[in-house]
Amino acid sequence: MKCLILAAGRGSRLQSLADSKPLLPLLGVPLIERTIRTATQAGADEFVVVTGHAGERVREFLRELSARLGVPIETLHNREWAECDNGSSVLAAEEVLHAPFLLLMADHLFEPDLIRDLLRAPLPEQGVNLAVDGALENPLVDPRDVTRVQHVAGKIQAIGKGLERFNGYDTGIFHCTPALFGAVREARREGESSLSAALGRLAAQGRAGAVDVSGRFWCDVDDTAALQRAEQALLQRLRGKGGDGPVSRWLNRPLSIRLTRRLVNTGVTPNRISLFSFLLSVIAAVLFMSGHYATLVLGGVLAQIASIIDGCDGELARLKYLQSDYGGWFDAVLDRYADALLLFGLTWYAFSHSPDMGVLFTGFMAIIGSFMLSYTADKYDGLMRQRGGGVLRMGRDVRVFLIFLGALFDQVFATLLIIALLMNLETVRRVVVCRP
Amino acid sequence: MKCLILAAGRGSRLQSLADSKPLLPLLGVPLIERTIRTATQAGADEFVVVTGHAGERVREFLRELSARLGVPIETLHNREWAECDNGSSVLAAEEVLHAPFLLLMADHLFEPDLIRDLLRAPLPEQGVNLAVDGALENPLVDPRDVTRVQHVAGKIQAIGKGLERFNGYDTGIFHCTPALFGAVREARREGESSLSAALGRLAAQGRAGAVDVSGRFWCDVDDTAALQRAEQALLQRLRGKGGDGPVSRWLNRPLSIRLTRRLVNTGVTPNRISLFSFLLSVIAAVLFMSGHYATLVLGGVLAQIASIIDGCDGELARLKYLQSDYGGWFDAVLDRYADALLLFGLTWYAFSHSPDMGVLFTGFMAIIGSFMLSYTADKYDGLMRQRGGGVLRMGRDVRVFLIFLGALFDQVFATLLIIALLMNLETVRRVVVCRP
Numbered sequence: 001m002k003c004l005i006l007a008a009g010r011g012s013r014l015q016s017l018a019d020s021k022p023l024l025p026l027l028g029v030p031l032i033e034r035t036i037r038t039a040t041q042a043g044a045d046e047f048v049v050v051t052g053h054a055g056e057r058v059r060e061f062l063r064e065l066s067a068r069l070g071v072p073i074e075t076l077h078n079r080e081w082a083e084c085d086n087g088s089s090v091l092a093a094e095e096v097l098h099a100p101f102l103l104l105m106a107d108h109l110f111e112p113d114l115i116r117d118l119l120r121a122p123l124p125e126q127g128v129n130l131a132v133d134g135a136l137e138n139p140l141v142d143p144r145d146v147t148r149v150q151h152v153a154g155k156i157q158a159i160g161k162g163l164e165r166f167n168g169y170d171t172g173i174f175h176c177t178p179a180l181f182g183a184v185r186e187a188r189r190e191g192e193s194s195l196s197a198a199l200g201r202l203a204a205q206g207r208a209g210a211v212d213v214s215g216r217f218w219c220d221v222d223d224t225a226a227l228q229r230a231e232q233a234l235l236q237r238l239r240g241k242g243g244d245g246p247v248s249r250w251l252n253r254p255l256s257i258r259l260t261r262r263l264v265n266t267g268v269t270p271n272r273i274s275l276f277s278f279l280l281s282v283i284a285a286v287l288f289m290s291g292h293y294a295t296l297v298l299g300g301v302l303a304q305i306a307s308i309i310d311g312c313d314g315e316l317a318r319l320k321y322l323q324s325d326y327g328g329w330f331d332a333v334l335d336r337y338a339d340a341l342l343l344f345g346l347t348w349y350a351f352s353h354s355p356d357m358g359v360l361f362t363g364f365m366a367i368i369g370s371f372m373l374s375y376t377a378d379k380y381d382g383l384m385r386q387r388g389g390g391v392l393r394m395g396r397d398v399r400v401f402l403i404f405l406g407a408l409f410d411q412v413f414a415t416l417l418i419i420a421l422l423m424n425l426e427t428v429r430r431v432v433v434c435r436p
Numbered sequence: 437m438k439c440l441i442l443a444a445g446r447g448s449r450l451q452s453l454a455d456s457k458p459l460l461p462l463l464g465v466p467l468i469e470r471t472i473r474t475a476t477q478a479g480a481d482e483f484v485v486v487t488g489h490a491g492e493r494v495r496e497f498l499r500e501l502s503a504r505l506g507v508p509i510e511t512l513h514n515r516e517w518a519e520c521d522n523g524s525s526v527l528a529a530e531e532v533l534h535a536p537f538l539l540l541m542a543d544h545l546f547e548p549d550l551i552r553d554l555l556r557a558p559l560p561e562q563g564v565n566l567a568v569d570g571a572l573e574n575p576l577v578d579p580r581d582v583t584r585v586q587h588v589a590g591k592i593q594a595i596g597k598g599l600e601r602f603n604g605y606d607t608g609i610f611h612c613t614p615a616l617f618g619a620v621r622e623a624r625r626e627g628e629s630s631l632s633a634a635l636g637r638l639a640a641q642g643r644a645g646a647v648d649v650s651g652r653f654w655c656d657v658d659d660t661a662a663l664q665r666a667e668q669a670l671l672q673r674l675r676g677k678g679g680d681g682p683v684s685r686w687l688n689r690p691l692s693i694r695l696t697r698r699l700v701n702t703g704v705t706p707n708r709i710s711l712f713s714f715l716l717s718v719i720a721a722v723l724f725m726s727g728h729y730a731t732l733v734l735g736g737v738l739a740q741i742a743s744i745i746d747g748c749d750g751e752l753a754r755l756k757y758l759q760s761d762y763g764g765w766f767d768a769v770l771d772r773y774a775d776a777l778l779l780f781g782l783t784w785y786a787f788s789h790s791p792d793m794g795v796l797f798t799g800f801m802a803i804i805g806s807f808m809l810s811y812t813a814d815k816y817d818g819l820m821r822q823r824g825g826g827v828l829r830m831g832r833d834v835r836v837f838l839i840f841l842g843a844l845f846d847q848v849f850a851t852l853l854i855i856a857l858l859m860n861l862e863t864v865r866r867v868v869v870c871r872p
Contacts, residue, residue: 326872329815333867336811340804348796357725360784360796367800368776371807375772379765431769436762 001119002097003044004176007032007106008052008081008089013223020054022106023061024221027234027319028264031221032058032106033065037321040071042115044102047073050089052081085194087184094181103128103174107221109230110173114216118175121154126179127207130156130199132168134214140229141169145222147196151210156203159196168210170196171218179207235261238315247397248311256311263316270313270322274331277313280306281338288345291352293410300407303342307400310335335396336374342403343367343416350412359413366416369423370399380430394426437555438533439480440612443468443542444488444517444525449659456490458542459497460657463670463755464700467657468494468542469501473757475540476507478551483509484532485542486525488517521630523620530617539564539610543657545666546609550652554611557590562615563643566592566635568604570650576665577605581658583632587646592639595632604646606632607654615643671697674751684747684833692747699752706749706758710767713749716742717774724781727788729846736843739778743836746771771832772810778839779803779852786848795849802852805859806835816866830862 011021018024022032029037036047051058059075066073078092090103100123102115118131132149133141148166150158159170174180180198187197202208217237219230235257244253263273280302287299313331317323347363373394399419406415447457454460458468465473472483487494495511502509514528526539536559538551554567568585569577584602586594595606610616616634623633638644653673655666671693680689699709716738723735749767753759783799809830835855842851 324872326870329812329870330867333808333812333863336808337804340800340807344797344800348793351796357784360787361780364776364780364803367803368773368807371776371804371811372769372772375807375811376765376769427769431766434762434765436760 001044001102002046002048002099003036003039003102003104004090004093004097005032005035005039005047005049005104005106006086006089007049007058008055008078009086009107010053010082011107011222014221014227017224017227020057021221022058023054024107024227025265026109026221026227027231027261029320030061031109032062034109035104035106036065036071036073037069038110038112039102039104039115040069042112043119044115045071047071048093048096048101049073049075049106050078050092051075052078052089055081085192085197087188087193087195087198090184090195090198091181091188094178097178097181100175100177103176103180105172105220108172108218109221109234110171110218111216114171114173114213114218117213117216118173118211121175121209121211123175123177124207124209126177127202127205127209128174128176128180128199129209129211130159131171131173131175131213131216131218132156132210133171133216133218134168134212136167136169138169140217140219140233142220142222142226146170146220147172149210154209154211155206156199156208156210159199159203159208161196168212171213172220173213173218175211183207231261234319238318245395245397247401248395251401252308252311252397255308256315259309260312260315260319263312264319268316270317270327271330273309273313273316274327274334277306277310278334278338280309281342285341285345288342288407289348291349296349296407296410296412299345300404303400303407304404306338307397307404310396332374336371339370339374339396339399340367342400343370343419346403346406346412346416350416354413359416362413362416362420365420365424369420369427372427373423376427376430380434383434394422399423437480437538438482438484438535439472439475439538439540440526440529440533441468441471441475441483441485441540441542442522442525443485443494444491444514445522445543446489446518447543447658450657450663453660453663456493457657458494459490460663461701462545462657462663463667463697465756466497467545468498470545471540471542472501472507472509473505474546474548475538475551476505478548479555480538480551481507483507484529484537485509485511486514486528487511488514488525491517521628521633523624523629523631523634526620526631526634527617527624530614533614533617536611536613539612539616541608541656544608544654545657545670546607546654547652550607550609550649550654553649553652554609554647557611557645557647559611559613560643560645562613563638563641563645564610564612564616564635565645565647566595567607567609567611567649567652567654568592568646569607569652569654570604570648572603572605574605576653576655576669578656578658578662582606582656583608585646590645590647591642592635592644592646595635595639595644597632604648607649608656609649609654611647619643667697670755674754681831681833683837684831687837688744688747688833691744692751695745696748696751696755699748700755704752706753706763707766709745709749709752710763710770713742713746714770714774716745717778721777721781724778724843725784727785732785732843732846732848735781736840739836739843740840742774743833743840746832768810772807775806775810775832775835776803778836779806779855782839782842782848782852786852790849795852798849798852798856801856801860805856805863808863809859812863812866816870819870830858835859 007022014021023030055077062073076092078089080088147161147170148163149168149170150166183198183201187201221227221230284299284302287295343366350359406412443458450457459466491513498509512528514525516524583597583606584599585604585606586602619634619638623637657663657666720735720738723731779802787795842848
C-alpha cells in the first residue's frame with residue numbers, strides 16, 4: 001500500500017516553534033516521522049511525500065529517515081505550494097500513483113487502528129473514502145478550525161468549514177483511487193484548488209464515502225494550543241488500558257509519565273532506564289542488609305523510586321517507537337532479579353534482628369512466590385482471556401509498594417509474611433482456576 | 437477428511453493374547469484407538485470402520501471411543517470377512533465414501549507426520565497413493581511377511597509379497613479416490629479379492645502412486661514378536677530428540693521409560709505423577725534441613741529419584757494421548773517450587789554448619805539463578821531457533837544431579853556455589869547473546 005503525505009504548507013501558526021512544521025518535534029519525534037511510522041504500523045510500505053515550504057530540509061530529513069527505517073520514501077516538490085491550496089500538492093503526485101493509496105497530512109497524528117478501520121471499508125468505484133470522526137464533543141478537535149462533514153448511510157453529502165448541518169469531522173485521512181486526481185483538476189478549472197473542493201465534487205457524484213472512526217485517536221496540530229493538546233493526549237495514552245495494577249495506576253504511572261516527558265528530548269534509551277532502575281534496586285537491597293532502621297527507610301524509598309522509574313522504559317519506547325521484544329524481555333529479567341534482591345535484603349534484615357529459621361523460610365517463600373507469579377503470568381493471562389474471565393492484578397507495583405511500606409513502618413517480617421502468603425496463594429489459585 | 441479403517445480380520449497369530457486384534461492393548465491403549473487418535477492428530481475428522489471378527493465387541497468399543505473423543509465413528513459390518521480377503525471389507529464402505537479418503541489398517545501403528553507426508557502428495561486422477569517405506573533395512577519390518585513394492589518416478593510398477601525386484605515396503609497406509617472401489621470389484625470378478633490385487637490393477641493403468649515415507653515411524657502388528665518390537669519402538673520414541681539434557685539422556689530417561697512401561701496399565705494420571713515427584717522433592721528438602729550427613733545423603737538420593745520420576749508424567753501422557761497444555765504447565769510450576777525448596781534445604785544445611793552471610797547469599801543466588809534459567813528458557817529457545825543457533829542445555833536434570841552429588845560427597849556449599857555461578861552466568865549469557 002502506497003501512502004501519499006502532504007507536507008508542503010507553511011504552518012504559519014507554529015512558525016515561532018519551528019520553521020518547518022513537518023519537522024517540528026513532538027515529544028522528541030518530528031511530526032512527519034510520527035505520521036510515517038504510524039502508517040507503517042498500519043500496513044503502508046511505500047511513501048510519497050510532497051514538499052513545499054522549507055522543501056530542501058524536509059527532503060534531507062526524509063532521506064535520512066528512509067535509510068533509518070528501511071522504508072522507501074519518494075519526495076516530490078510542489079512549486080506552486082505558496083500560491084495554491086493543497087489540491088496542487090495532490091496533483092504533484094499524480095504521475096507516481098496508479099493504484100488505490102492512502103492520503104495523509106504531515107501534521108495529523110493518529111493511531112494505527114484508525115487506518116486499519118479505514119482500509120477495511122470497501123472503496124467506492126472511482127472514488128475515495130474519508131475517515132470521519134462522529135464524536136462531535138472530541139476534546140482534541142478545535143471546533144472553530146475543523147472541516148465539517150455531513151454524511152448519510154456511508155456517503156458524504158457535504159463537506160466544508162462553514163457547514164451548518166453536519167454530523168462528523170474531517171480527520172484528513174483518506175483512502176483514494178487515482179480518480180481523485182481528476183476531481184482535483186476539475187475543481188481547479190472552476191477556481192477552487194483545495195482538496196475539500198475536490199471531495200465536494202466527488203460527493204455530489206456519490207463517489208465520496210465516509211468511514212466512521214469515532215473513538216479512535218487523531219488530532220490535527222495547527223497551533224501551539226493544539227500542539228500542547230496533542231502532547232497531553234500522547235502522554236495520557238501511555239496509561240495502560242487495564243494492564244496496570246492499582247499502585248501503578250494511581251501512583252507510579254502519573255509520576256513516571258511526567259518523568260518520561262522530560263526524557264524524550266534526551267538521548268536516553270529504554271534499556272538504559274531499565275538498567276538504571278535495576279541498579280537503584282540493588283542499592284536499596286544493600287541498604288536493607290546493613291540492618292539499621294535509617295538505611296531500611298532509605299532503601300524502601302529508593303525501591304519505590306526505582307519502581308516508578310521502571311515505568312519510564314516502556315513509556316519512552318512507546319512514545320519514540322523504540323519498542324522491541326528484546327527490550328521487554330530485558331526489563332522483565334532485570335525486574336525478577338530486582339524483586340529477589342529486595343526481598344533477600346529484607347530477609348537478611350529480619351533475620352539479623354531475630355535469627356530464626358521461620359524468618360528465613362518466610363523470606364524464601366516471599367522470593368519464590370514473587371517469582372512464581374511472574375512465571376505463571378503469561379500462561380494464566382492467556383488462558384483467562386480465552387475463557388473471557390477477569391484477570392487479578394497483583395504485580396510488581398503492589399509488591400514493591402508493600403516493601404516500601406514495610407520499610408517505612410519497620411514491619412519487615414510482617415511484610416515478608418504478607419508477600420509470601422499473597423504471592424503463593426495467588427499462584428495456587430491460578431493453578432486451580434486454570435484446571436481444565 | 438474421512439478415514440476408512442479395516443478391522444475385520446481375525447488376527448490369528450495374536451489370538452493367544454486377545455480375541456480381537458483391534459482391541460489388543462499396546463502400552464495401555466487398544467491398537468484401533470491408537471490408529472484413530474494418530475489419524476485425528478494428522479487431520480482426519482470422521483471415521484468409517486469395517487468390522488468382521490468379534491464385530492459386536494469392536495463396535496461397542498468404538499461407540500464408547502467416539503463419545504470419549506468427540507469424533508464421529510461409523511461402523512459397518514462385512515458379513516463375508518471370514519471367507520473373503522480384505523478387498524471385501526473395502527467394498528463394504530463404498531456407499532458412504534464419495535470423496536478422497538484415507539485408508540488405514542486397524543493393526544498398523546504410525547506417526548502423524550507419515551500421514552501428513554502422504555496427504556501432501558498430489559493424488560492421481562481416479563487413482564490412489566500408497567505410502568511406501570524405502571528403508572529396506574527398517575528393523576521394525578518383518579521382511580518375510582511384508583508386502584513388497586516396486587516403484588519408479590512416483591508410480592507403482594508392481595506390488596505383492598513374492599516380488600523379487602522391489603525398492604519399498606507397503607505400509608498399508610493409502611490416500612484413495614473412490615475409484616478404488618471399481619478396481620477392487622474388477623479384481624474380484626477375476627477371482628482375486630485382496631486390496632493388493634486391486635492396487636496391482638490400478639498400477640497397471642498408471643493410477644497407483646507411491647509416496648516415499650522412508651524414515652517415518654510405522655509398523656504392522658501381526659504376531660507377538662511384532663507386538664514386542666512395536667512396544668519397544670514406542671518406548672524408544674520417548675527419548676527426546678535433542679530436547680533432553682545430558683543427565684536426562686544418559687541416566688534419567690532410560691530409567692523413567694522402564695518405569696513408565698509399568699505405569700501404562702495402571703490408572704495413574706500424568707498430573708498425579710507430577711505431584712508425587714514434587715512431594716518426594718519436598719521430603720528431600722526437609723531431610724536436607726535436618727542438618728545431618730545421613731539425612732543429607734538420603735535427601736540427595738530422594739531428589740534424584742524424584743527427578744527420574746519427573747520424566748514419567750510426560751512419557752505417560754505421550755504414550756496414552758493424555759498430553760495437555762495444562763499438564764505441561766502444572767509440571768513446570770511444581771518443578772520450580774521443587775527446585776527452590778531443594779536449594780533452600782541445602783542452603784539451610786550449609787548455613788547451620790557455617791552461619792555466614794556469604795553462605796546464605798550463595799544459596800539465594802543458586803535459587804534465583806535456577807529460576808531465571810527457566811524464566812528465560814522459552815524466549816531464549818525461540819530466539820535461538822529463529823537465528824538457527826544451537827541451544828545450550830543446562831536444565832533441571834543437571835541441577836538436581838549436582839544436588840545429588842553434593843549431598844553424597846557432603847559438599848553442599850560448593851554445590852550451591854557451582855549452581856549459583858552456572859545458572860546466573862548462563863542467564864547473563866542469554867541476555868547478552870539475544871541482544872539485537
